[in-house]
Amino acid sequence: MIILVAAHFVAAMLAPALVARLGRRAFLVLALVPLVGFLWMLGQTRGVHAGRGVVEVIDWVPSLDIELAFRLGALQWLMALIVTGIGALVLAYCAWYFADDDPGLSSFSGNFVAFAGSMLGLVVCDDLLVLYVFWELTTVFSYLLIGSDPAQRASRQAAMQALIVTTLGGLAMLVGMLVLGQEAGTHRISALLADAPTGPTTTVAIALVLVGALSKSALIPFHFWLPGAMAAPTPVSAYLHAASMVKAGVYLVALLAPGFAGTAGWHEIVLTLGVGTMLLGGWRALRQYDAKLLLAYGTVSQLGFLLIVFSIGTRATAIAGLALLLGHALFKATLFLVVGIVEHQSGTRDIRALSGVGRESPVVLVTAVVAGASMAGLPPLLGFVAKESVFGSLLDVARESDRPGLSPIAGWLVLVGVVLGSVLTVAYTARLLWGTLATKPGLEPTPYTPEPAAFLLAPVVLTVLTVGLGFAGHALSVVLAPHAGQFPSGAHDVELALWHGLELPLAFSALALLLGLGLFVRRRDVGAFQGAVSWSWTAEGGYRLLMRTVDRLAVETTGLTQRGSVAAYLVVILVVVLLLPGASVLTALDGPVDTVLWDTPAQAAVGAVMIVAALFTARSRRRLRAVMLAGVTGYGTAMMFALHGAPDLALTQVLVETTSLVVFVLVLRRLPAYFTDRPLSPRRYLRMALGLAVGSVIGLVMLVTTGARTADPVSATYPEEAVEFGGGHNIVNVILVDIRAWDTFGEISVLVAAATGVASLLFLDTRIAGIRRVYDIPFPASVSKVSTQAGRRVWLPGPRTLPPDRRSIIFEVVARLLFPALIVFAFYLLLAGHNNPGGGFAAGMVTGLALMVRYLAGGRYELDEAAPIDAGVLMGTGLFVAAVSALAPLVFGGAVLQSAQVDLVLPLVGKLHLVTSTLFDIGVYLVVVGLVLDMLRTLGSRIDRQILREQRDAEQAAAP
């Protein structure tokens, strides 16, 4: 069975390719998958009858007690036959319903087959949570199928409405299932039913599960989504919304009835809503002019009927319910398919416009009439057999108290409701058949293209079954007996049969037929009466009101909380910092705190400079001054690191600070020198107070928390581990590339993202273009071409492209001499970093600094000369190298990011101690170099170019 379900999903994935190759004929190939399933299910008949259905179990999530458990009982077998059999027929029907050039045909085919697979999984699985998964899969595919024409507003809305309603029920059901599983201690449905839990918790759980079942099967108050779903193509309506998916709720009730029909509230909920739905659906079906909508309301009515029968829980109702389930699937699918054919061949399905179709196509006429007769409950069809036995079993409940706990009065009420519902059924069946097929006086015959014979295959096969199975009552009773056998035997042994004798059930059938036909004959009066008593309040209106309320609430909440100002959000965050940690730190300040003034007096000196610089930064009104002063705090921090005993940090901080200062200056040349002049407002004092308060609270928190520390640092063992496992003596570097290498990997990814962001903000389209070497650019007019023969070498090639007044020969010479030295230093840092201060970050920054010197000395072409490579390529390579070195240990059976150590003795170089994490560090190095290069290209070269262009434009504008 698992293979069958999986085969559907595989076919669904192949479907688009098939459709692309074969067009609509692909549906015939796809139909083979459910057909094989159908034949396999038929092969299981003997085993199912003997109560020895197939069981398959695969562990899935053992920690949550979820198993892929599948079990074939009689109920599951019947549902699976319906799902696969009708699925195969409807897929074959699709081959004639659609045209090759219908938009979205490929995705439709995939969704349809995937739906069939989910539905099959739903009806054969034996685990509550797996059932839930399949349940929601059917919801999702139903959503996609209803909305298969996304260009139409109506179809989008119908899809969304069906999704919201059924998902709401599904979520309630999930909660119910979890509670039920908790109570019973198992999620296996068969085990759950064998030893059903009881008690108030179970009652709540069952009520929640029922919400799911009722929403899926479109019972009041959820019924409105089903008529809406008729926006879907007709094959979808026939399969999902008549034969299979809407039966999921019915299936669930039938499945749980043996264990839980006695639960408090079960009968009250299902019987009330079931009878109400049956009557409401029939009543509204009588008012429809769209044949599909008429059928949809008829389905709503029949679903109510089915739920009534299955929820009662006697041996007789169980067997009658199964017959009704099968009968309904056969005749309703047929009717939908026939309506689809009529619409396809005549172009309309409005019963006011159709006339003479029956005369044009006798086969359509016969199949529709037979299916309709089965729906109305006429002998000798399956629908009649089923309805007779339902009447009989309900009579047993009312007269003989077949179901203890259900009072005879309730039994009679249900019986009356069901008979009334049957009256309406007869009436709307007549309305449908007459409206669709009859030749009406005073109406031109509808133009009707004769249908291809194969188009009729599916409805004809289903009709044959409707007739044939009507005579196979005994065989059906025997095969389905294992399901009914779960209930205690009732007053009578019920068997499905055409003839039960001249008894009350037959009288009910006759009564329903007569009254129903009477309603049809007097349809004008009925219509007038319905119009007179129609009520304005509908469940759909309630749904709209609810959705609007939720939406309005969301708008109000968002409007209240999302003020749209960054400063306002920051204030909220900072005030929370003040209130929560601030308040708790004040209560914790009781004992004396162990403090020292400083570790070395130099800290105090540096700290004083930093504080003054920070205060002046806050006061500064010039951009450049603010940046420079912030730089002072940065260099001060580097000093603090050095004094603390953190040479790696000090080194990196100095390099980063220098780079950021240059980058700041590169951008600030474009911005106004002063910050925007703003009048001093009282808000400024508020911000000052907030800054003061936050600073103080954080100081206090640090004071209290460091004083409260009792445990040894986790890093106490790092010195030993760094050498033993990481193979390095620089512990900080080993932490970065080995112990906490995941952090580092995340960090370099962030750097790549940031650099990409910078590039896209500056280049807006692509950054690949624009790397040009000096020899392939024209010289500016002011520069005379200098020979580049031997002996005429220049210090740097790039500056020749600059105007003379921007060149500085001393700077060029310094850059020429400094560059190789910096690069060598960077490589030293990179390779030595594992044992001495340095590493990928520092080495990358030094290389970046070297590039920056070249750029500042020689302009943007000099940068391209120094690094004629795209920064994106550099960063991508770096990330790739780091990822490869992280994953490589897996190949050798190690863990991700594990390091290995290799000792090599090379001639000349001597003994070389290699650690594989160096490779990771090289990845980090490349990313950092790429980041700096990208900043220089974007904030440097790119802005240079923009300034030049603006100057040129201004000159052209000034010139006459």
Next chain:
Amino acid sequence: MSTNLTLIVTASALIGCGVYLVLERSLTRVLVGLLVMGNGINLLFLIAGGRAGDAPLKGSTAPSAMSDPLPQALVLTAIVIALGTTAFLLAMAHRSWQLNSNDDVQDDVEDASIRRLAAADEASDSHDLATGGQDDDVRTEEGA
């Protein structure tokens, strides 16, 4: 564990000034504020690591005399990320200057439009999709 008061006072001052600047409208000031605040917070890591010591290079000194290496590794990451942040915010400031000829942080336009909806007691744009536009049954039943 004894706490270094100099570091605490310096860090608090830097964070306080940073907060003051971050609440500004000018993106350059916000960025400078972030950097100053970040420097202060990096100092907090030093405090959390305990007293000063020798460089954490195994073999150069006894492990008991070393400063704590773990906060240092965390700070190293933070420093380099700060460079990425600087570059990105500067690029944003530049873009904002290109588009609006100032680098002020603007209020969100979408939020303002939601506030207008709230004031007008209206539902959001997505509401129509979830419920369907027309009234019940107008297309389908008698009387239409």
